[in-house]
Amino acid sequence: MNSPYSGDGADAEASSRPTIRPAQRRATASHSQPLPSRRELRRREAAAASATGAPTAVYSDAPPIQQDTTVSHPVASEPQPAGRGGDGGRAHRSRRHDRRPVEREPLGPVRGTIRTFGELCITAGLILILFVVWQLWWTDIAANRDNEVLADELTEDWSNQDPNQLPEDPDEPIVADPVGRNEAFGIFYIPRFGDDYYRTVAEGVDLEPVLNRMGLGRYPNSAMPGDVGNFSIAGHRVTYGKPLNQIAELRPGDEIVVQTKDGFYTYTFRNFDIILPDAVEVLAPVPDMPESKGKDRILTMTACNPMFSARERYVAYAELTDWTPAQEGAPESISGSKAYEKVSKKGGA
Amino acid sequence: MSMYGFIWRSLPGNWFVRLLISLILIAAAVFLLMQYVFPVVAPYMPFNNATVTDGGP
Numbered sequence: 145m146n147s148p149y150s151g152d153g154a155d156a157e158a159s160s161r162p163t164i165r166p167a168q169r170r171a172t173a174s175h176s177q178p179l180p181s182r183r184e185l186r187r188r189e190a191a192a193a194s195a196t197g198a199p200t201a202v203y204s205d206a207p208p209i210q211q212d213t214t215v216s217h218p219v220a221s222e223p224q225p226a227g228r229g230g231d232g233g234r235a236h237r238s239r240r241h242d243r244r245p246v247e248r249e250p251l252g253p254v255r256g257t258i259r260t261f262g263e264l265c266i267t268a269g270l271i272l273i274l275f276v277v278w279q280l281w282w283t284d285i286a287a288n289r290d291n292e293v294l295a296d297e298l299t300e301d302w303s304n305q306d307p308n309q310l311p312e313d314p315d316e317p318i319v320a321d322p323v324g325r326n327e328a329f330g331i332f333y334i335p336r337f338g339d340d341y342y343r344t345v346a347e348g349v350d351l352e353p354v355l356n357r358m359g360l361g362r363y364p365n366s367a368m369p370g371d372v373g374n375f376s377i378a379g380h381r382v383t384y385g386k387p388l389n390q391i392a393e394l395r396p397g398d399e400i401v402v403q404t405k406d407g408f409y410t411y412t413f414r415n416f417d418i419i420l421p422d423a424v425e426v427l428a429p430v431p432d433m434p435e436s437k438g439k440d441r442i443l444t445m446t447a448c449n450p451m452f453s454a455r456e457r458y459v460a461y462a463e464l465t466d467w468t469p470a471q472e473g474a475p476e477s478i479s480g481s482k483a484y485e486k487v488s489k490k491g492g493a
Numbered sequence: 494m495s496m497y498g499f500i501w502r503s504l505p506g507n508w509f510v511r512l513l514i515s516l517i518l519i520a521a522a523v524f525l526l527m528q529y530v531f532p533v534v535a536p537y538m539p540f541n542n543a544t545v546t547d548g549g550p
Binding site: 251256259260263264271274275278279282283349351352355356361363378419421422423424426427446452453454457459 | 495496497498523526527531532534535536538539544545
């Protein structure tokens, strides 16, 4: 496509939009007859407009420039083909019936700079609004979709694997096998968060990809589900699917079921704490007592507190109270839930 | 010369084609921002931290 300012492009331009060359027009007109004053032009404009019932005032950045000089000054001749001049005049007259403003002169450097600056400010504002929309709305949609896909993949994997040998002592839970970094290994069900709540849990607590796209993340070096010690996980409380959005709604006695390849670990919520972001001692085998060895099977969940802030962390502690091998099916607390139905319909662990 | 005015005048075709091209350009800009720019910026926002750490990221 040619530039609209050269060759054939200019002709196409003229038919859609009158081309103005003010300097040239003034020069050719002044040879024969002085150009009408600006006030005179406005008066004519108003008269013509009122004749057709259009609004009288014409506001523009630039002084209005009379297009059809050929009509008001028949003597003034344009150095261009006659047909084209006539077209321009007709186009202009019909345009006036459309109540379009008079064509503007290009802005000067100062006005142009100011206008560009203003446009950049508006653009920056729009980008900020778009960022908020993306963060508060789109990341949830994307993360929820990822969660469903990942849970389906996980249960399908499990159905293709043989579960571990059951331990001798039926009360002794199987300890889940460690997995590689950024690999999913379990599904959380928390009935308190909703009948349809389930979130995958993966190894590691990096924002990308674990916390932003895989749901919950296990602190490396913490215990695996079923292990003696502290099985510690982190999750977003807002944005990215907000897996721990309702962490503050947990009440003592609420069950948190973790499904893995081997079975279902039921942790029971005990208490919560609000701590500073650097209080890593909550991840110790006995939370807050880094020196102690511990003999309990603890689950610790951390999320930001208050919401939309990184000032503190909300910690929820739970303790393993029940365990069901995969062969025996889901425990009663989740077996009838929408979440379990949805997860199990694909692979069926 | 304003920025958007310049872009508008640089686009080929009549006003309808220009409008179409502008909408496509806007959609492309939104997609690039959401897909590549925002994920890079987001970790610097104050509300995305859920982990307890000893000084690390």
